[in-house]
Amino acid sequence: xxxxxxxxxxxxxxxxxxxxxxxxxxxxxxxxxxxxxxxxxxxxxxxxxxxxxxxxxxxxxxxxxxxxxxxxxxxxxxxxxxxxxxxxxxxxxxxxxxxxxxxxxxxxxxxxxxxxxxxxxxxxxxxxxxxxxxxxxxxxxxxxxxxxxxxxxxxxxxxxxxx
Numbered sequence: 001x002x003x004x005x006x007x008x009x010x011x012x013x014x015x016x017x018x019x020x021x022x023x024x025x026x027x028x029x030x031x032x033x034x035x036x037x038x039x040x041x042x043x044x045x046x047x048x049x050x051x052x053x054x055x056x057x058x059x060x061x062x063x064x065x066x067x068x069x070x071x072x073x074x075x076x077x078x079x080x081x082x083x084x085x086x087x088x089x090x091x092x093x094x095x096x097x098x099x100x101x102x103x104x105x106x107x108x109x110x111x112x113x114x115x116x117x118x119x120x121x122x123x124x125x126x127x128x129x130x131x132x133x134x135x136x137x138x139x140x141x142x143x144x145x146x147x148x149x150x151x152x153x154x155x156x157x158x159x160x161x162x163x
Contacts, residue, residue: 070137077131077141095149108149128154
């Protein structure tokens with residue numbers, strides 16, 4: 001029996017030593033793996049953040065260029081004599097000829113249901129349609145007076161009176 005007990009103690013001692021060696025070897029590897037994962041995570045976050053930031057900046061610059069181009073095209077259209085004439089000179093005769101004088105908004109909308117456009121000047125109408133064709137920036141142009149009445153438009157607008 002004593003030999004058996006001795007073998008068991010020896011096995012216990014061997015297993016304890018093996019466990020200790022494995023633990024001593026694995027603990028630094030585990031710590032190293034955690035450190036590498038943390039560094040990798042930080043590097044990935046930094047790379048993604050930098051990439052996202054540069055994409056946002058380039059998109060913003062492109063958007064600002066497009067807006068500036070649209071603004072210049074709109075200003076070019078706004079100083080056209082045909083458009084200036086429509087806005088500056090009241091469309092009184094067209095309002096009178098359509099019977100819109102002293103009418104409520106609902107009555108004006110009903111009267112103008114077919115065209116929703118005073119079409120006070122065919123030359124301006126043609127200019128607007130040509131501008132939409134020539135400028136890729138615009139799909140539709142609508143000219144209103146200060147009262148919101150649609151004076152000219154390239155297509156039939158949703159409403160005659162813009163509020």
